[in-house]
Amino acid sequence: MPNNQFKKGELYSFITGKASTAIARRLQKKFNAAGLNITIEQWSVLYHLWKQEGISQQELCNATFRDKPSITRLVDNLEKLNLVKRVASESDRRINLIYLTKQAQKLQEETMALADETLNEALITVPADKVDICKEVLQVVYDNLK
Amino acid sequence: MPNNQFKKGELYSFITGKASTAIARRLQKKFNAAGLNITIEQWSVLYHLWKQEGISQQELCNATFRDKPSITRLVDNLEKLNLVKRVASESDRRINLIYLTKQAQKLQEETMALADETLNEALITVPADKVDICKEVLQVVYDNLK
């Protein structure tokens, strides 16, 4: 059995993503404690818009690994919070380009600091070379399945 | 900066759990293709009941890393599907003990085979020692944050 390192007791946490769930919950609590009224999912959309704004919803789907209805509703909620604006593309009227508001631009520094802090807490006892291997394995898993 | 190996471009996938999301989606598709009418979340509850049935909802909360309302509703849905039964404890009437039906017992072998298959597909190109390190890191992350 090639690469079947998963005995029954170990299989569960890999599939359910216990570790990433724990990281996301911790970060959400930090957002709440800081009075930041956004969800992790909304933050993950903003994260990509901070790298490049004015992209389409479809590009956000690809970047965040979500389907179109999920992005439609996340953008709906981000618009309600006055964090993004939909702007119809002039060259292709099917497309919405998504832009950040000034309010959203202000969130970047604080939320990224909280995210760094969360990962440092998660990995405080883990040597750097093991973290690198872990990141590498997770990337390969994603590439193998996407 | 101790253990801060996360540059911006890498931070995202760790927090959002891209890899475990991809694994869960692949497994869900296998369930659907096999005509198994259950969700990954329902399966994760059955998974623990196959190891030991007759445990309380609270014990299922601890085992599955979910809160009480989540388990209430998962057990609701599993009961509707005739896969589990709530049985009131005789010694403590606050407690529901959860038992598998015959129908659920039949699902174990087939679903576990599909889960093994999914993990093999995910890890087919990854050497065993790297998988071990990855599992270890994820466990430490979970322990650091729980």
Next chain:
DNA sequence: GGCATATAGTTGTTTGTGCAACTATCCAAA
């Protein structure tokens, strides 16, 4: 016994996800 407190489970609300079905727009080929 009676009361305070803790524990087990449920319900309501908001948010997010996956799938299917739908509309609108674009584009390319007959």
Next chain:
DNA sequence: TTTGGATAGTTGCACAAACAACTATATGCC
């Protein structure tokens, strides 16, 4: 130029998660 297929986005539905507020039962202490 029309028509058929592809693409972008939206909506409806079922399921799930987090949080708060709630009921019922148990337990410990006076």
